[in-house]
Amino acid sequence: MVLPELPDIIVLTRSMNTVLPGRTITDAKINQPKVLNMTAKDFISLITGRMILQSRQRGKWILVDLDDSLVLAFNLGMGGHIMLHTSEETPNPQKERVVLQLDDKKQLWIHFWWFGHVHLIKSKDIHDHKQIGKLGIEPLSDEFTKDCLSAILSGRRGRIKSYLLNQHLIAGIGNVYVQDILWRARLHPQRKANTLSDVDISLLHEAILITLQEGIRYSGGPKERDIWGNEGHYPEHYRVAYRTGKACPRCQSTIEQIRVGSTTSYICPQCQT
Ligand SMILES: [Zn+2]
Incomplete structure (x- = not known):
C-alpha cells in the first residue's frame, strides 16, 4: 500500500x-x-x-x-x-x-x-x-525551471533522494515516482546533492517532468483510483521501481533494492552511480 x-x-x-x-x-x-x-x-x-x-x-x-x-x-x-x-x-x-x-x-x-x-x-x-x-514548489508549474531546481539544491549536503521527497522543497513527489526519476537522471539515491554538476541538474529536472507526466498519462500509480474506481496503469511502465531482480530497461543489469534512510530504493547499479 x-x-x-x-x-x-x-x-x-x-x-x-x-x-x-x-x-x-x-x-x-x-x-x-x-x-x-x-x-x-x-x-x-x-x-x-x-x-x-x-x-x-x-x-x-x-x-x-x-x-x-x-x-x-x-x-x-x-x-x-x-x-x-x-x-x-x-x-x-x-x-x-x-x-x-x-x-x-x-x-x-x-x-x-x-x-x-x-x-x-x-x-x-x-x-x-x-x-x-x-508546501514547496509544484514541479509541473511554469516556475519550476532548471534554475529553480538548482537553487533548491544549492549548498545542500544531504542525499539527493531526501530533498526530492521533502514536501517543503518540491511538492508531490513520493517514494514511487522518485525511483524512476533518479533512474532517468542516472543518479544514485545516496548521491550528495551538492556534488551534482550542471548537467546532472538538467537531467534531473527533465527526469522529474517526464516521469510525473508519464504517471499522469498512464492514469497513476499502483492501486490508485479515479472517482469511478479505475486503477492506474503506471506500474506496467515502471523502469526500476518495484522491479528487484529484473533487468534495467537501459543496460540490462539486474535491478537492486537498497535502504536509503528510512525508505526503500530500487536502482540499476550500472546506470546509477
Ligand atoms: Zn541500467
Whole structure:
C-alpha cells in the first residue's frame, strides 16, 4: 500500500471535475471525526448546502473549491480513495471515513486506512494552513525551471533522494515516482546533492517532468483510483521501481533494492552511480 502522489492526485481531480462541478452537498456523515479540523457538528453545518466548483491538486492534497469561499482539502494517506456511489449503495462505516451526499442522489465516499485528513478551510486562510501553507514548489508549474531546481539544491549536503521527497522543497513527489526519476537522471539515491554538476541538474529536472507526466498519462500509480474506481496503469511502465531482480530497461543489469534512510530504493547499479 502506498500513498498517492502528484500524478495520482491529478488523475483523480480531473475525474472529479467531469462530474462534481455544480453539484450541491446536501448532507455529510462523519464516521471518523478525528480526520476533520473541527467538530463533526460544525463541519456538517458549514458544508451542507455548499456547491462544488473545481477540484485541483496541490502537492499530495486534493483541494475542492466550494462556493461561499470555502475549500475542502483532502489528504488521502495510505490506501485512500474518493469514489462516487449511487444512493442504493451502503457505505461501510469502518472503511468510509466521511460520506458526502449530493443533490443528484449520488454519494461521495472518502476512504483511507490511516494518516488521512478532511479539512474545511476558508479560501483566504489556505496559505496559513499548517501543512498546505508550507508546501514547496509544484514541479509541473511554469516556475519550476532548471534554475529553480538548482537553487533548491544549492549548498545542500544531504542525499539527493531526501530533498526530492521533502514536501517543503518540491511538492508531490513520493517514494514511487522518485525511483524512476533518479533512474532517468542516472543518479544514485545516496548521491550528495551538492556534488551534482550542471548537467546532472538538467537531467534531473527533465527526469522529474517526464516521469510525473508519464504517471499522469498512464492514469497513476499502483492501486490508485479515479472517482469511478479505475486503477492506474503506471506500474506496467515502471523502469526500476518495484522491479528487484529484473533487468534495467537501459543496460540490462539486474535491478537492486537498497535502504536509503528510512525508505526503500530500487536502482540499476550500472546506470546509477
Ligand atoms: Zn541500467
